[in-house]
Amino acid sequence: MNKKIIIANLKLNGNLKYIKKYIKKLNKYINSKIYKIFIAPPILYLYFSNLIINNKNIKLVSQNIDKNFSGSYTGEISGKMLKDINTKYVIIGHSERKKYHKENNKTILKKIIATKKSNLIPIICIGENIEEYNKKKSKNICKKQIQYIIKNNNIKILKNTIIAYEPIWAIGTGKNADINHINKIHKYIIKYISSINKNIIKKIKIIYGGSINDKNICNIITNKYVDGLLIGKSSWKIKNFTKLLNIINNLK
Numbered sequence: 695m696n697k698k699i700i701i702a703n704l705k706l707n708g709n710l711k712y713i714k715k716y717i718k719k720l721n722k723y724i725n726s727k728i729y730k731i732f733i734a735p736p737i738l739y740l741y742f743s744n745l746i747i748n749n750k751n752i753k754l755v756s757q758n759i760d761k762n763f764s765g766s767y768t769g770e771i772s773g774k775m776l777k778d779i780n781t782k783y784v785i786i787g788h789s790e791r792k793k794y795h796k797e798n799n800k801t802i803l804k805k806i807i808a809t810k811k812s813n814l815i816p817i818i819c820i821g822e823n824i825e826e827y828n829k830k831k832s833k834n835i836c837k838k839q840i841q842y843i844i845k846n847n848n849i850k851i852l853k854n855t856i857i858a859y860e861p862i863w864a865i866g867t868g869k870n871a872d873i874n875h876i877n878k879i880h881k882y883i884i885k886y887i888s889s890i891n892k893n894i895i896k897k898i899k900i901i902y903g904g905s906i907n908d909k910n911i912c913n914i915i916t917n918k919y920v921d922g923l924l925i926g927k928s929s930w931k932i933k934n935f936t937k938l939l940n941i942i943n944n945l946k
């Protein structure tokens with residue numbers, strides 16, 4: 695069985711002392727046969743995290759990337775810089791970046807291209823808002839977000855990527871999508887991409903994110919269409935995150 699991907703998205707939280715303690719604890723959770731750990735600290739701490747991670751089994755994830763490689767772009771960070779400090783993955787199109795930084799399909803595609811050109815792996819977030827969910831448009835919204843990438847680039851750009859299905863209404867709200875809904879959407883994404891290219895889909899992982907906690911994790915992670923989880927709030931306290939890892943470790 696392929697190992698499930700478990701990503702801790704620390705968002706804008708922590709300080710040096712916290713990151714040090716966090717990774718020290720995480721270093722003890724690397725030998726699972728069931729999951730691989732990915733950590734997305736605030737970008738400022740990626741370099742330091744890399745220095746104290748003592749095992750290749752913990753992968754570094756950046757929460758952002760710039761679409762440019764160098765030049766007059768004050769405040770930005772390039773893919774090459776991320777690669778330079780051993781980052782492997784980049785979260786792109788997170789709903790918080792869409793909301794607070796007005797990222798749209800066009801920016802997201804440019805960031806995916808920059809990520810790929812830097813030999814990093816994009817974690818592409820897609821998902822519907824509450825109105826779209828209520829109107830039963832979830833499938834169509836997810837399709838459109840993927841379709842934009844394919845139409846304006848090429849299906850091949852999706853090879854070796856991770857797609858994170860993150861319904862916006864489930865992020866940080868305490869209301870996770872139920873497993874039937876997740877199952878339906880993940881299957882639909884597979885069907886849609888396969889209808890365009892049967893081989894590429896084998897090289898894509900589809901993970902879920904949105905209000906994962908110790909009560910719902912078992913049901914979601916054991917689903918065969920869920921390749922992993924993107925976890926926000928429940929990963930911020932190392933005690934809570936390791937509780938989730940222990941739950942997964944104890945799965946039969």
Ligand code: PGA
Nearest residue numbers: 865866903904905926927
């Ligand atoms: P949450 O965040 O687990 O706090 O809902 C998930 C995410 O933002 O990816």
